[in-house]
Amino acid sequence: MGKNSLRKIAVVGRGTAGSLAAASVTRLHPDSDYELHHIYDSRIPIIGVGEGSWPSLVQELRQLTDLPHETVQQRLNGTRKYGVAFEGWGRRNRDFTHYFTPQQVSYAYHLSADVLTDLLHESTRARHIDAKVLDIARVEDGAQVEFEGRAPERYDLVFDARGFPRDLQPDRHIDISFIPTNTAVIRRCPAIVEEERAGPVLQHTYTRAVARPHGWIFVIPLTVHTSYGYIFNRDVTDVEEVELDFDSFLETDGVSEFEQRAVIPFPNFVHRRIYNGAVARIGNAAAFMEPLEATAIVSAQLQIGMVLHIRFNRSAETVERDAPTVNRFLIGTVLRYGLFVGWHYSCGSKYDSEFWRYARDRAWPQHREAADPEVVGCDALRKFDEMMGLLNRPVIDKADWDRMCGVPLTSYAQMSQGLGY
Ligand SMILES: Cc1cc2nc3c(=O)[nH]c(=O)nc-3n(C[C@H](O)[C@H](O)[C@H](O)COP(=O)(O)OP(=O)(O)OC[C@H]3O[C@@H](n4cnc5c(N)ncnc54)[C@H](O)[C@@H]3O)c2cc1C
CATH class of the missing domain: 3.50.50.60 (FAD/NAD(P)-binding domain)
Structure with missing residues (x-):
């Protein structure tokens, strides 16, 4: 052993x-x-x-x-x-x-x-x-x-x-x-x-x-x-x-x-x-x-x-x-955690300030290039996209309730509701 x-x-x-x-x-x-x-x-x-x-x-x-x-x-x-x-x-x-x-x-x-x-x-x-x-x-x-x-x-x-x-x-x-x-x-x-x-x-x-x-x-x-x-x-x-x-x-x-x-x-x-x-x-x-x-x-x-x-x-x-x-x-x-955290900025905030415009409009859109599977050698981006796909469905099947991408689907669902994604 x-x-x-x-x-x-x-x-x-x-x-x-x-x-x-x-x-x-x-x-x-x-x-x-x-x-x-x-x-x-x-x-x-x-x-x-x-x-x-x-x-x-x-x-x-x-x-x-x-x-x-x-x-x-x-x-x-x-x-x-x-x-x-x-x-x-x-x-x-x-x-x-x-x-x-x-x-x-x-x-x-x-x-x-x-x-x-x-x-x-x-x-x-x-x-x-x-x-x-x-x-x-x-x-x-x-x-x-x-x-x-x-x-x-x-x-x-x-x-x-x-x-x-x-x-x-x-x-x-x-x-x-x-x-x-x-x-x-x-x-x-x-x-x-x-x-x-x-x-x-x-x-x-x-x-x-x-x-x-x-x-x-x-x-x-x-x-x-x-x-x-x-x-x-x-x-x-x-x-x-x-x-x-x-x-x-x-x-x-x-x-x-x-x-x-x-x-x-x-x-x-x-x-x-x-x-x-x-x-x-x-x-x-x-x-x-x-x-x-x-x-x-x-x-x-x-x-x-x-x-x-x-x-x-x-x-x-x-x-x-x-x-x-x-x-x-x-x-x-870790990359999945990163995508989850970065996504928190995707809907901006109540402030229309230089920082929040930068975060939402310039920084976050770079995530696809940064996490490109060809560049990072893993499928974190695909898993993240699957989570986004689930959130966009009118009904999430029970079979999917336990899905994770770094964190559980329940975390994505709560953030999505809260942010207005
Ligand atoms: C603002 C901020 C907020 C954070 N909040 C959270 C949070 O809420 N939750 C969370 O989980 N994490 C948080 N973190 C992350 C947190 O910093 C890490 O979880 C934690 O500090 C881990 O640090 P580390 O042990 O990797 O390194 P460090 O704490 O930097 O320790 C490095 C160690 O290596 C030793 N060392 C370095 N170089 C050498 C050398 N050449 N030879 C011998 N020894 C060496 C040092 O003596 C030291 O003991 C936060 C970080 C920041 C910056």
Whole structure:
């Protein structure tokens, strides 16, 4: 079995993705006789935002930590996220909610990203190496990690969770800038949920996604503070204009104090080689898109789960043969998330501003070219078109109700209704 070929594993990076990977290897490796190295450079900070999630994280953290749900939620300063509440999006000029399914039952967490990594470290058994990694290269039967000031090491499998690539290169990355935003301004404000005396907060909460003239603002309620982020395009709008509109939004929202946290530029991309048999890129090293539907942690979960499943359950001889299929599957899934997120902009918003005209009329129409199967090597666009086809039918057959394209048909249907698609 494949587990016999996984005697020495490395995880590079200690952000959300790397921490999930290290805890998952610890939990899922069927033997105790293996080495896990958790490598990170303590001089390079983690992104530390990423406070929304999908319901699969609730189950996964329960399994990885062996702690009851209630304890996990409290440790994360968490609240229960039942969906995303959209304000001002689409052409109908009415607010609506995208619920997880089943509605009002299934929930995810709003969580503090920094304490999530702490929680996962407690469930990880690994040798910790604080060093800068210079290169991770495929070698015969594995991968070699080159360090600054240390001898290189060979591993059977390396998870590369080093965060965003420095720049996007067309031969390595699929550019998905049909998603029209590329920068976030993050602010932290006082908590708005009431903490329970004993036990987790049971109140149903939603991530608010509020359309604004220059983009949109997320509002994420945690027990210790409320996280706000203004997501915009720095090539369309100056950050000063965004800050001014952010001020006026907080004022109308009744928030009188805030802490300015960061301005974070981000790329929207999918790596063409997420997995090559010995190196698995995960988290922001594998792909990224703006946080409108909180798709980053769930993507990392999928990447880690898929790679470990294949490597533990298939024989070592099939590693080379499996790699392109796994890679195509992982690219396809993230690209489907990307198409789902980009589509949110297709009906504009209540603002007829430069940003919203750019998003609707210039950025989104590029999605067909960007996701062309000839260019990306997977059928994400065809699957997305099939979803659009289903939404346009007068009746959707019961046989189709469970169809997915990244997310379930129910998510597409709710967004379609809300946006006025
Ligand atoms: C504005 C914004 C909002 C977001 N909101 C959400 C959300 O609501 N939900 C969600 O799921 N996600 C969200 N995300 C995504 C979130 O950033 C990721 O889920 C998460 O941070 C994963 O990051 P990572 O672990 O891949 O990388 P990082 O957090 O960047 O960690 C990188 C790690 O690699 C190490 N490292 C880097 N280079 C080297 C090197 N050369 N040698 C050794 N170590 C190295 C660093 O020390 C660090 O430990 C958001 C992102 C942004 C920008």
